[in-house]
Amino acid sequence: MEQVRDPVCGMTIDRDAVKAQMTHEGREVYFCSHECRRAFQADPNRYAGAQPERHEPPYTVSHHVAAPKFGSAGSGSESSTT
Numbered sequence: 001m002e003q004v005r006d007p008v009c010g011m012t013i014d015r016d017a018v019k020a021q022m023t024h025e026g027r028e029v030y031f032c033s034h035e036c037r038r039a040f041q042a043d044p045n046r047y048a049g050a051q052p053e054r055h056e057p058p059y060t061v062s063h064h065v066a067a068p069k070f071g072s073a074g075s076g077s078e079s080s081t082t
Helices: 034-042
Strands: 003-005 012-014 020-024 027-031 059-062 065-068
Touching: 020 034, 027 034
Parallel strands: none
Antiparallel strands: 003 012, 020 027, 059 065
């Protein structure tokens, strides 16, 4: 499977799992979500040609469902004390 990178969030996804795509200046651009596509459309110069930081997003994708990673905000891995 070919891997592609979402230019907005930097997520690497299988080309078969792409949720949205568009042509920008003659090249195909792939996105992990419609939200990332909308962000790109709102300010394409911010993302076009830019190489996002290499970091793991704070979520995992399993069977096309995103879930917070253990230890990230919203994962429930840390409890606050009051």
